[in-house]
Amino acid sequence: MDSFTSFLCLCSIIFQSISLIEAQASLCRTTCGDIPINYPFGIDDGCGSPYYRHMLVCSNLGNLYLRTPSGRYPVHSISYSDPHILVTDPLMWNCRDGDHFRPTRPFSLDTSTPFTLSSQNDYLFFNCSEDYVIVEPKPVFCERFPDRCDSSCDSASYLCRHLPECADALSASSCCSYYPKATESLRLMLRYCASYTSVYWKTIGSTTNSPYSQVPEYGIRVDFDVPVTTRCLQCQDPSKGSGTCGFDTQTHNFLCLCKEGNVTSYCKGHDISKHKRAGVIAGTVTGISAAGAIGIGIGIWVLKKVRAKAPVTCGVQSNENRVF
Template identity: 35%
Template sequence: MSFKPSSFSSSSFFFLLFLFFFFASHVSSQACQKTCGQIPIKYPLGTGSGCGDPRFTRYIKCDPDQQTLTLTTHTGCYPITSVDYAKQVIYVTDPSMSTCACTRPSRGFGLDWDAPFSFHDDTVFTLLDCSVDESPVFTPLSNGTGRVSLCDRQSSSICTFLYSNCRAISLINLQVSTCCVYVPLDLGPSFEMDLRKLRCSSYSGFYNLGPGQEPHPENWNYGIALKYKFNVFDEYPVVCGGCERSNGACGYNTQTSSFVCNCPGGINTTSDCFFLYNSASILLPWFSREWVMYPLSWVVIWTVMSLPQRS
């Protein structure tokens, strides 16, 4: 019995080994992540500097340790519970917001004036425990005979249901007259809800009550719905679509803010990531493109090919 060296030379083996590490690194890692916890990340959102749209990076971040997506404004840091990319709506929660589960004192909620967000029409704010004598939402009449409410009178039933059917709030025994439905339009151009100035102790925010759920505040969707736009014309960038279809993440050059496509392995291009797979097909035409996504399979093949052949 004898062995003879394989025709598969050591130089060929190291060449293929180089290709393995090259493509493995490109497939296994990516600077801009596609998810943050359970939330998918798509343009214009990003997971850090250089990812997504630069206008959003200042306000939305992903905590790499906790894997939580958060919105930061001048009034605080708020967890993002979900994102509806089709409707371009971001849903956030405020830990200091009062709900049927718990009532808390709060400072309020505000958006930065230059933030690329606005309150969605479905968002409703209800000011709780407001001072009837001091709150500016109850404006005194010029003749001094009483006060007129600046609240949304057509939605006064919401106050009734909160104060009577919401256990955490009903236990405080507040008068319904101290409640005020305050729609986002009333916040003014600064999008500021300062409860100290409004002389209210807390607030509740919700959206999408659902059909037949108005009398059941325990089933309301508590939180704040924020609308965003891609740009002035609200058009999704065509180049970004091609990037995401090629398994890339839309990002930007941190120096020039110009578009880049972040590909697996952290490589940035100005178009898309299809070149990675096209290059693999040229270098290794006997492999299908799917093999590029499973580089560990190559190790077995290369190992067998590099072994001495028995004769």
């Protein structure tokens, strides 16, 4: 009876491993909540471009996050026509805070990735110490000290005088606008300022030449590049099978992910069975059956080694039921 129970425990572990490989047979998810996930991004490993691997995370509740060296940030939207991601930082100042400032953190990006902070962002800093920060109205200050213009924080900023959505939120606090050229500059500013927030200029309508075609909104705009390759275009081509662009999770080499398996070119007209791989997105039944056969073989070998009267505690190892 003990040997039979050991066999059941072992079979349970084997079937869990097989189920894991089966889960990899599903194609890449194309949404997280109501946000579309298209190339070059992927929320399943092996999907999209390897340059953006593990950058986006979709929670069990359907919330999308961008991972950066400074933390995880909720993604508000993704635009693929004008490639950018809009993220928010819950620790940044917002209208509800008013003159009360909470501890915050400097936002940063990994410079080795194809992400860049958009020039359409403006940063507002609050209650900065004038002993360490040059807080001056820029037009006048820059005329007098042109060599120090870039290092000044503009107290005459339009956004400070017209805070988006809450123009009168600040009653006893100072505000100035400054664009940090590097993460270290942002850290230094936050060392001498109570808090900060980011405002991006959102394009409205289709008339980009109009001076009134942009409105300020809170958030951080992060621009990204779309690495377009001939193989990816062929893979996505409906006449060639409408595959999904992906990559081998071990080598990062390009793969076209098809319903029947993976190929290195495009889905239609290729013998996909020759390119099936286990352990990569869109894995195959062949990989599953092989894993099952190996697992059962190991199970039989282990059962021969287990002592017949050894107590069984499935998943718990003691000196009495230790196999190795």
